[in-house]
Amino acid sequence: MDEKYFALRIEQKWQKRWAENRTFEAAIDEAKEKFYALEMLPYPSGRLHMGHVRNYSIGDALAWYKRLQGFNVLHPIGWDSFGQPAEQAAIKKGVNPRDWTEDNISQMREQLQRLGISYDWSREIAAHRPEYYKFDQWFFLKMLELGLAYKKMTKVNWCPRDRTTLSNEQASGGVCWRCGTAVEKKDIAQWFLRITAYAEELLTGMSEIEAGWAERVLTMQKHWIGKSEGAFVEFEVQGSKFNESTDLTSGDLNVGSIRVFTTRIDTIYGANAIVVAAEHPIIEANAANLSDAVKDKVEQIKIEKAKPTDYGEEAEKDGIDTGLKATNPFSGEHLPVWVGNYVMMEYGTGAVMSVPAHDERDFEFAKRFNLPIRKVVSRESKNENPESENKQAFTDYGFLINSGEWNGRTSADAKREMTRFAESGNFGEAATTYRLRDWGISRQRFWGAPIPIIYCPKCGTVPVPYEDLPVELPESAPFTGVGESPLAKVPEFVSTICPQCNEAAKRETDTMDTFVDSTWYYFRYTDPHNAEMPFDPETAAYWLPVDQYIGGVDHAIMHLLYTRFWTKVMRDIGLVDFDEPIRNLLTQGMVVGESYYSDAKASYYPPDEVRIERDERGKISSANLKEDDSPVKVAVEKMSKSKYNGVDPDDMIAVYGADAARIFVLFAAPSENELVWQETGIEGATRFLQRVWRLVYRWREVINGRRSAVGAQPERIETGVEARRLRQKTHRTIKRVTENFEGFQLNTPVAALMELSNALGDFKIEPEKAEAGDAFAVNEAVRSLILMLTPYAPHVSEELWETVTGDASGILSSGARFPVADENLTRAEEIEIPIQINGKLRSRVMVAPETPKEQLEAAALADAKVKEHTDGKQIVRIVVVPNRLVNIVVK
RNA sequence: GCUGAGAUGGCGUAAUCGGUAGCCGCGCUGGUCUUAGAAGCCAGUGCCGUAAGGCGUGCGAGUUCGAGUCUCGCUCUCAGCACCA
Secondary structure, eight states: OOOOOOOHHHHHHHHOOOOHTTTOOOOOOOSSEEEEEEOOOOOOOOOOOHHHHHHHHHHHHHHHHHHHHEEEEEEEOOOOOOSSSHHHHHHHOOOHHHHHHHHHHHHHHHHHHHHHHOOOOOOOEETTHHHHHHHHHHHHHHHHHTTTEEEEEEEEEEEETEEEEEEETGGGGBOTTTOBBBBBEEHHHHHEGGGGGGGHHHTTTTHTTTSSOOOOOHHHHHHHOOOEEEEEEEOOOOOOOTOOOOOSSSOOOOTEEEEESSOGGGGGGGGOOEEEEETTHHHHTTTGOOHHHHHHHHHHHHHHSSSSTTTTTOOOOEEEEEEEEEOTTTTOOEEEEEETTOOOTSTTEEEEEGGGGGGGGHHHHHHHOOOOOOOEESSSOOOOOOOOOOSOOOOSSSOOOSSSSGOOOOOHHHHOOOOOOOHHHEEEEEEEEEOOOOOOOOOOOSOOOBOOEEEEEEEEEEEEEEGGOOOOOOSSSOOOOOSGGGGGOOOOHHHHETTTTTTTTEEOOOOOOOOHHHHSSHHHTTTTTTSSSSSOOHHHHHHHHEEEEEEEGGGGGGHHHHHHHHHHHHHTTTTOOOOOOOOOOEOOEEEEEEEEOOOGOOEEEGGGEEEEEOOTTTTEEEETTTTTTBOOOEEEEEOOOOGTOOOOOHHHHHHHHHHHHHHHHHSSOOOTEEEEEEEGGGGHHHHHHHHHHHHHHHHHHHHSSSOOOOOOOGSSSOOOOOHHHHHHHHHHHHHHHHHHHHHOSSHHHHHHHHHHHHHTTTTTTTTTGHHHHHHHHHHHHHHHHHHHTTTTTHHHHHHHHHHHOTTTTTTTTTTOOOOOOOOHHHSSSSSSEEEETTTTTEEEEEOOTTTTHHHHHHHHHHOHHHHHHHHSOOEHHHHHHTTTTEEEEEO
């Protein structure tokens, strides 16, 4: 019998056994409570990184924990396999994106299996396979029917030289990443999903999940949705050529009047101008009457806006008076209409009333162009000097002044009543706006799900009939990176027959945003081989919603908002009967590493090219390049290959084993924290596993009953002090570990398990001399230790379980369950009570638990050290907290 | 600028209700074993001090018998958003 711990041999043995026994394959079992543990599916880049290892180790620990508690656990995995990198590989290396992707998936699947993550591999899915993306297209058609998918013109980054659209990253710095040409904005027609239709529900639905989601994620989403309540107000424009009648029920902008959105209608008497965005239709409508200076300024602002803006910098206020005049419907005052660079066409109505006294932006604008500033809200109810020199805008609520009949009202009252007044006069109405924009899903790319639309010269835009799905991607396409989208260059794909009139027609050549694939994938896991439907609603009803979702914070907004939206749509078409798909969300911190770079991060260096010197405290005192001694800088950044600060999980598994790697990654920091990778720490995990291994072998004969009877009931066994102490430690550990798991705190149980193994190591009785009571205590401690270790280190645990029980079928099929703490056994026989004098610790006394107040007080006063400190002083008060402490207050 | 989170030994961290600050691990120091090393084992390790003792949870106040924990004010760090009317 091999008594040495060889991680790799054991890991291979159990990985094989799990696969043969289909240990982790889930099936519906109405008798059992289900638990759906989910981790964000990876993009198949080819190699697993430490962020993945962390993500899946967390998920696996929870999945195992729930399995050991008797839950029916679903723990699946798949591949987010559409996306840019595959197409980049095609452009650069000439490989087929499909082959490249499939190769990467095979490699990463093997890596995951080497890590021993307990996935149900029979449910594996991949977004790029037609049987999956068929349903991306199915959902698109459904949304089209519901009016939730529509097409509109929108601006994209466009490289005029390569004649191709660019993503924001590809257009960073305002130039094309490929050729360096200045990027332009171009209008093209794109498909959108109407997520804004659910804006309000996405907001209110948060109350249902707030207990299980990190607050920061919900705050970020709330901010992103950006609800804001106020009013629309119509300002009539004199002399505008298009003086159409105002229609408040249509959302259309009326160029005969300018509609503004404001949250502060109470400040309307302070308006000094109407400021519109450069794209506002009133500009176009009155083009003939506008001066060349105005037209030039409008063009200039549009160009400036097209440039990517740097974070931290806000463009200086700019604009020009158009010469148009608008009437303030409240005061009748005629206001100039300006174009301003700080007004966005995308938000509200693309026009604002400028109230410099009470809005910082308007204030800045007014200062720049010497526009009048009139105060209409005052902190005090009495009238202040209205023309007083303002240093800054007063944006708080207050009392109205200079506002005609409204003077003296509070801002809150005025807002309500002025809105009502505007409504009755038919020149305004209460309105709610959202920052949230509809989701543009068109991508001019090959490697994505084709949008199932046909353009017919006769019938127009025609959806592909459901029975014709999937619209399959061709085998290949010319990948040049320039010109129009690759699919447009594949005639066999483009040419088709119109399903309505059977005449020649063309297919849509754009593909869908890959966020579409990842928005509903975990519904598919419940029924991954269904050819007719995305999933069977009844099957999904058993497994969903997801009980625990784990992934990076980087998906806090887009993915997690889209998937909530998608769920509500699925509910509306009857596929699911709940509103929120994810009960609990754990956002893990990033795994970062130390990287070395030259000034300005022009180049990064691998660690072996750098000489680091540290002082006694471990702080870096100098960092230089080995080659020429030039200084290098050190930073802690997200792990990446190009920064040479990453660790390859495979290397780590080869050296330390998967179990040690997993323990370390969970033990090193709380899951939400950033994890700074340090090579040294992992050895501690290995040492711990070896210690457990030796312990089990040391006590093996006793535990399996060959040396001493363990079956007896604990009440009937004479137990010594050592055994009683060990049992207390065992049950305290069980209690602690269970509580921590329930709170998703995965680092602290490791510390508790280490303590238990230390206690076992300190157990004073030799195995040869163990009596029945000792044997019982050790047996209980060791079995509990192994079972509690399983979520962290399943391979070693399985192996040790087999060693201890002789059952080779595995922990789960042996029927073992996570240990349950016996409250009575967690209590100590004697407890230590600290004694403070004036709040400072001076002594300690040992007493029995539940010792009454009077006795505690007496014991404290009898203490020699206490006497020393109270001698000659007056005792003012004695605070006694039973089972806690005694505090003596002296003067 | 707005919003949110955070600040504890040399490092990662721990600390139910306000009740012994520093569990567990890393690192480090000394010892043991060894021809030697690795591993293991034993002891130590918040800071100052030989010791007694004093000081200690970013800074400054406050509440309390007692504050890492509660309140107020500040500083710094990280993250998200960014002219949202």
